[in-house]
Amino acid sequence: MSRAELLEHRAVISGIGQSAVGRRLNRSGIDLTVDSALEAIADAGLEVADIDGIATYPGAGGGPGGFAGPGTPEVQDAMRLRLNWHTGGIEGPAQMAAVINAAMAVATGLARHVLCYRTVTEASAQGGGGRGGIGAGVPQMGGTLQWSIPFKAYSAACWLAMNAQRHFHEFGTTREQLGAIPVNQRANAAINPKAVYRDPMSLEDYLAARIITTPFGLYDCDAPVDGSTAIIVSSADYAPDAPRPAARFEAVGTALRGRPSWDQFDDLTTMSARDAAASMWERTDLTPADVDIAELYDGFSFLTLCWLEALGFCGRGEGGPFVEGGRRIALDGDLPLNTHGGQLSAGRLHGFGHIHEAVLQLRGEAGARQVAGDPELAAVANGGGPIAGCMLLSRWR
């Protein structure tokens, strides 16, 4: 197969939108979603009636309070969309599965302009309390969670902490190294007006924060927020007509070759990021050296470290030294990383925040945090643990 025939080259991101983002907006998920959708549709130079496809992650229901956001029927009906294609679901290459599915739908002609969205109201759902444990309120646990919850491993924090501990053990990674990721992101968030945590944070502040589950402290964990992000995926032939520079999908990564399990995956120190990244590079002649900026999922700081290694920005096990001190990953460093502050400081917009930021940066519209030198190629990654997806986005020329 010639690379020119890649399905992802037949689709572009033509528009982006985002609602207000906050710790407790006390607005419904559908209300926030309409905000982001209308902004994205206008940004793409389209009318609501032009939208003929819709895709979301994870779809209605499921998950802890505020996790799911509205399903596609609710959004379709509120906006009276007349759809040729629709999907929503949690199984796939992480949150960006919705965007990759949309690109496939556009490439195959099932739809021309697809509204993709991810909406969370986790901050409001949690009220004044902290994050509850998964399954903490149920009388009994079945399914895959029966293998972790009875042992009081109530959170992905506990599961992933064991991956991080194994990384520390195998490669000598330290908290001081890992802390460079949240510290860098707080600095980026300080100049992002929509970020929820903007106060300065030093490495000493990071190390002094309370321990959640070793080796993770408070600032290794992302910040639940309310907010909605929308992405319009359009046929590539629309790109010249889009009012803002479109973002082109150079390649997407969707593989899951290890076991789909938090504790049975063969290499705890990489997990499925390894597979998704490998499959992405198999679809392009571009290399990690061509990437100008990286927007890599950070539900936990350690996931970002995994992605840096998986994507080949450094060797396996070398993530700690790579980020140490933070110079390399700063806005003016060799590889500006999570330039909006990521989920750790800008807020847990669950993967779509990273896509949104990549498009802003490629367009040169990121304001005070705009990376200098006209970045042309962005690596974007979602997920980690047993589900992962990634993509290379470039500025349409």
Next chain:
Amino acid sequence: MSDFRVLPRIDEDNEFFWTSGREGVLRFLGCDQCGYLIHPPAPVCPRCWSREVSPHPVSGRATLYSFTVNHQNWAPGAEEPYVIGMVVPVEQDDVRLTTNVIGIEPEAVSIGMELEVVFEDRDPVFLPLFRPVGER
């Protein structure tokens, strides 16, 4: 006195695993043709594709592959801090169990430790926990 836990829901596929500790024995599903341990249970051997599978007793000895000392209160009734571990049974190095490491101070836990199973009686469930070999 042990603290609150959410217990597994017993069904036809997992009953042998969660109740095996009543006899003081840890069992995994295993292939009757080639002996491969299949965990979590599935109705086929992923090595030889035999459909002949049944519970296989193991020694209960295991090595600590990784762990975390949890300090966060996620649920009412848990007594923090406690150690969540991931152990590998000595019989097969590509099987892991998430469990609790008990009988040792959290600060003394280290990857590579040799552990043995000890069951916590939550009749009819017997939870396989692990402690350092030789502890009482």
